[in-house]
Amino acid sequence: MTAEEMTNGYLQRLDKRLWAYGMALNQTVADIIRDYYSNYLSVTEAQWQDIVVLIDSIVQANTRMIHEASDSIYDDGEVSGSLHKLIELANHFATLDFSETPLIKQEEKA
Incomplete structure (x- = not known):
């Protein structure tokens, strides 16, 4: 296998994982909205911001702001459920860690 083939294979796998993380992010945002309107999620005004x-x-792709906003969400109140999942996903984007994790396994199957 040539270096070009190895690189292309790696980029294709990375693209699939990045797509799965994007889908997981979209679903998590939808879950937060659904949970909020169903009164399962209680967030402060500061947390919404x-x-x-x-x-x-x-x-x-602003790593510094991802960390600051994540920390601020924790500082402004309790975090659980879909909001906690959002912060976990944000940390993957901040560290550019798109490894295959259980967090996105379900999205890849879809």
Whole structure:
């Protein structure tokens, strides 16, 4: 196998994992919205602002802001369920760790 073939294979696997993480992120945001409107998720106004900043930071690939917004969400109140999953996903984007983890296994099967 040539170096080019190895590189292409790696990039294809990375692309699939990145796609799976993106799908997991989309689903998690939908879960947060659903949980909020179903009264399963109680967040403060400050946490909502931090959630918006966190998602925007992920989209912009701003590592520093991902960490700051994640920390701020914890500082502003309790974190669990889909909100906790969002922070876990954000940390993967901040560290560029798109390894195969149980967090995205279900998304890859879809």
